[in-house]
Amino acid sequence: MCGIAGIIHRDGTGDIGSEMTRMLQSMKHRGPDSSGFALYGPPGELLVMRIKLADPNEKRDFGWAERLERHRDEVEHRLAKIGAMVDMIRSDQEYAYRVTFRYSGELKPLADYIEDVPGCEVLSLGHSLEIIKDLSDAESVSQRYRLGGFTGTHAIGHVRMATESDVDISGAHPYWAYPFSDIAVVHNGQLTNYHMWRRRLERMGHRFQSECDSEIIAVYLAQKMDDGLSLETAMKQSLDELDGVFTYLVVTADSLGVAKDEMAAKPLVLYESGELVALASEEVAIRAVIGHEIDTHDPYEREVLVWNR
Amino acid sequence: MKIRYDARGLAEPDARPPKIATIEAGRAVFDADQLTTRQINLELRRLVYDEGIEDVTILNPGAKHSIAVGILARCKMSIQGSLGYFGCGLIDGPEIHITGRVGWSAAENMMSGVVLIDKNAGSLTGAALRGGDVVVRGDVGARSGIDQKGGTILVGGNAGMMTGFMLQRGRQIICGNVGGGLGDSMYDGAIYVGGKITSLGVDCVEAELTPADDEFLARKLGIYGIEPPGAFRKFVCGRKLWNYDNLEPAERKLVL
Numbered sequence: 041m042c043g044i045a046g047i048i049h050r051d052g053t054g055d056i057g058s059e060m061t062r063m064l065q066s067m068k069h070r071g072p073d074s075s076g077f078a079l080y081g082p083p084g085e086l087l088v089m090r091i092k093l094a095d096p097n098e099k100r101d102f103g104w105a106e107r108l109e110r111h112r113d114e115v116e117h118r119l120a121k122i123g124a125m126v127d128m129i130r131s132d133q134e135y136a137y138r139v140t141f142r143y144s145g146e147l148k149p150l151a152d153y154i155e156d157v158p159g160c161e162v163l164s165l166g167h168s169l170e171i172i173k174d175l176s177d178a179e180s181v182s183q184r185y186r187l188g189g190f191t192g193t194h195a196i197g198h199v200r201m202a203t204e205s206d207v208d209i210s211g212a213h214p215y216w217a218y219p220f221s222d223i224a225v226v227h228n229g230q231l232t233n234y235h236m237w238r239r240r241l242e243r244m245g246h247r248f249q250s251e252c253d254s255e256i257i258a259v260y261l262a263q264k265m266d267d268g269l270s271l272e273t274a275m276k277q278s279l280d281e282l283d284g285v286f287t288y289l290v291v292t293a294d295s296l297g298v299a300k301d302e303m304a305a306k307p308l309v310l311y312e313s314g315e316l317v318a319l320a321s322e323e324v325a326i327r328a329v330i331g332h333e334i335d336t337h338d339p340y341e342r343e344v345l346v347w348n349r
Numbered sequence: 350m351k352i353r354y355d356a357r358g359l360a361e362p363d364a365r366p367p368k369i370a371t372i373e374a375g376r377a378v379f380d381a382d383q384l385t386t387r388q389i390n391l392e393l394r395r396l397v398y399d400e401g402i403e404d405v406t407i408l409n410p411g412a413k414h415s416i417a418v419g420i421l422a423r424c425k426m427s428i429q430g431s432l433g434y435f436g437c438g439l440i441d442g443p444e445i446h447i448t449g450r451v452g453w454s455a456a457e458n459m460m461s462g463v464v465l466i467d468k469n470a471g472s473l474t475g476a477a478l479r480g481g482d483v484v485v486r487g488d489v490g491a492r493s494g495i496d497q498k499g500g501t502i503l504v505g506g507n508a509g510m511m512t513g514f515m516l517q518r519g520r521q522i523i524c525g526n527v528g529g530g531l532g533d534s535m536y537d538g539a540i541y542v543g544g545k546i547t548s549l550g551v552d553c554v555e556a557e558l559t560p561a562d563d564e565f566l567a568r569k570l571g572i573y574g575i576e577p578p579g580a581f582r583k584f585v586c587g588r589k590l591w592n593y594d595n596l597e598p599a600e601r602k603l604v605l
Binding site (some may be wrong): 090135249255302303304309324327334335336337338340341 | 414431492
């Protein structure tokens, strides 16, 4: 089933960490397997990278902690080697880290080099985007990663009921459009031509870390934008090129978009006001962040909408 | 802020009616803001079945799911706000007025009564409807009245794709525009459209309006005070997919 949510502030910033937590927690019944957040803080000079070095549900042997430590040092060592000036490494969980650094080169060689460290996956990389995802419900993930008070302009989130792949961090949404900075996607649905698109994108040199069909949407859109299309045009093309049922949300450094498939098979409720736009699989999620009475509507089939902050 | 809402109701297997309604001169009012889905429905049942109240008002439903489901008694209900998914399903008798919007699958499998929605409705509105009137003053999503077997669905605004998909009996009146695949695979019944049609579905054809149709439209729109959009067009089943008599001779013998 899965639940997706998005929020964008049109006039400045908000506590998007707490807002997204409330939105996702109110849709807990749509997906208890994992929860994920893509949050956009104020963009800065530094790059922010979120990585995981192991999975929370993997078997822990005697050398587990020691190995993680070694791998963490290896990440730091490799960053220095490729020419990044590390600002700070923070550990949110023993297996999940937030790294900020100064770097002016290409992102792909850096991300590839870091992911080459055993067990490592780069969850997000950009000047503003941070992806936080883990097993269990939104409130516990938010607490464990201290997301309350995260100030920013826009965010998307996802609660997952796994249907297509494993229950682990790699299978959790949102997906970063590896290696394009600051682009992420959450998706509710199933893609039926996933394997074709995965092979096509792999031939173009892209890497996929999970068996989850949603992972290709982010890369598909980012590749089109890199080829010179606008976000909206890329999304419109996806309506014809991606098969299956889907409602997906996509975020870039300054916009939030939504697309619905031609069968309108997956729900989405939309609330728009002068200050913010909020959208979610269920209206209860929107009401969790807006205190007053609201009017909402459902976008129709084949609708593509984009808002800028 | 801790979210206490659990749509599945698993967190409260032994819920009891909260008994918070104010009852005055045969009318009951209660605030659903702090109540769970189970508590709201238990309170509603207590009022309608145990107390015999015939006029209930629910305040602040907060778009919760599965509210006012399975009420099998004649009564009036006013829901001041919006409902989530599966609102007012499986009802037989009540006249329900919702001042906000509803999510997907509202008034699903309704047997009789009226559900009047002041704003928009999601997809699958009036799915498998058997009788009564479902009235939406705003827009509806896709597949309204899928598998409808009776009753009337009246929409003041626009409707999405596949409206009247597999319609078997009953009527739909859409005052605004409709999406693609109107009346796809419908068996019988009629769909009246006031606005533009994107495309017709398989085996759905246009028919001529009769004086009986005009009378029906004027009467239904009149009851709910909906302004007619001008001329209506009528769509019915083309009966090309009606293969009921083409049974194999052997099977036919067996059946007859």
